[in-house]
Amino acid sequence: MTPAARGLMLGLTVGYFALMLLIGVWAARRTHGPREFFVAGGRLGLLVTGLATMSAAFSGFLFIGGPGLTYRLGIASLFICLPVGFTSGLLCWVVGGRLRLLAEIGEVYTIPEALGRRFRSRGVRAAAAVAVLVGIVGYLGSQMLALGIMTEMIFGTREMFGAWSLPVATGCGMLIVLAYSTAGGMLAGVYTDVVQGGMMVVTAVAVFACALAAGGGPGAIAEAIVGDPRFGAAFLEPFGRAPVQTALGLFFVFSIGTLGQPHLLHKFLMLDDPRSLRYMPAVLGGSQSACILLWLGIGLAVPALVARGALPALSRPDDATPAFVLGFAPPLLAALVFSGVLAAIMSTADSLVNIGSAALVRDLPRAFGTRLRSELRWGRAATVALLLAAAALALTYGDLVALLGTFAFGTMGAALAPVLALGLNWQRVGRRAATASIVTGLVTTLGLEFLARQSFLPGLPRPPLVAGALPGAVALATSFLVLIAVAAFERGERDLAKDDPVRAVLEM
């Protein structure tokens, strides 16, 4: 990278950090209570909600891990991201509309709170809050680790701080998130998400065009890939490099599991008018589709460039994006990509930390029959504590945190998607079915993933699954089955009185 390009990248990143802090200051002045802190006042319009949901959904994985996975697995990896074609509609039809209506009949600031209200049960709320916390520990930790690595790369802190480089870089990145998330809560979170989402869309579309141009167009890219034995025709076949159960298991987890992601669903509680959801799939699905162009573009262009000898073969697949950007993108675009990665990481982190602090200071105390006197103050304190704990965990147990981060999506999906998808649409689901499903999803995912990936205890057995089966998909299917089986005997509709507004919401 030339000194001029490096200067541009540093300038853009510093400007981006400054803008995030300014938004934090602006939001802090408007945050007077828990309603602003946890649900941004509940007055957001369609476009803001859609963009904030999109940027919370996509972490740095979209920019780094996704193209790297394509380099390794071929287009089978796209089973993870292509469901964005319909998950936006699924979210609105199946969960978003009724979640928003639950917020219409009373104070609902969190997903566990919405479940507690739906099932008139503190137990369900507590189980959901625990699932959220377990899911975000790894997710947030892995975002902190990625934030540190990107900050280190952009600012070149390794030369300045040596062995302390990663802790210093992680600390600096974390301080920015900490400043705006603590001061401005979710109000700062959503407006920074909008800026971050805008940056991600612009960057992704530009990178896609650049990747196509660098590869010589789709036909030439495909021809180069097929002609190289390291990739071959299988690279472009959906099941070419992954068994059916793995490829479609990813499709299952990343489509249906989306219905259980609290950092996305939380945004529906902030919408000012439930009727504006009508156009949400167009806004959310359109912006998500624009973003995955980056994954598609780099994921296909890099192997083609490697096949032609224009890039050396990658020793680590996750180097696909940095290698392409540094070698083939114009300096401004390269700077935008690195800032875009930071934006993607930070937008996910701020959403996660907010719902985590809500679970700690609002859901769990209320589930146990007590209330904190000042939820705003405690919410800010919990935000600080969570971010510090996540950064400390990430730096101390990096491998373990990365491991937890890789299956956090599946954990929250298996624990919460069935109870939300069926519980909000079928009155027969009662509190016992809901609790059983959440616990089953949580325990099954953690148990199977741990057995499948752990190497700390060699004596433990591997999970009893067919080769290629994904633990996350197994847990999600099991959680659905348990919910339906218990609901069949429970007759949960009896928990709701005839004039209960929750019943009215479920019947709308």
Add this chain to the structure above:
Amino acid sequence: MTTGWRRARTTIVVLLALAALGALAPAVVRLPGSDVLFAISVAAFPALLVALALGPRAISPAGLTAIGGLLLLLEGTVLALLLLRDRAEGPLAFGLPAGGLAMLAGLWLLPLLLVALAHVWTSSSTSLDDDDLARLRALAAVRRSAGDAEDGR
């Protein structure tokens, strides 16, 4: 709630249970045709969940378009991918083989278009109006003033 919808809902829930079983069984036991069973099962979930969520509105032109369209697209695509997987074919368009193109079109671009339009249509034909929202808020206010113990809070 009509008896017709109650029956339809029971059918949807039974199908969801079968789909969950179909997604689970091939992961635990290697069965003949397990790939096909797994594919059909996981591709059925989105349409079944939308059908359940739409409730009685599922049996309307807008609802049937959304559910039927999603079911046809996703099931058709995964079955096409399975049929095409062992056939070595050259590029069909944009340098991609038929399987790659079917994947991009059937799981991403066409559902994106379908869902965006169908959601507007289902919302337009069954939209909440101000009276509905006012009725909901009034119901909630009555319960609150009657000292409703809000469990889970």
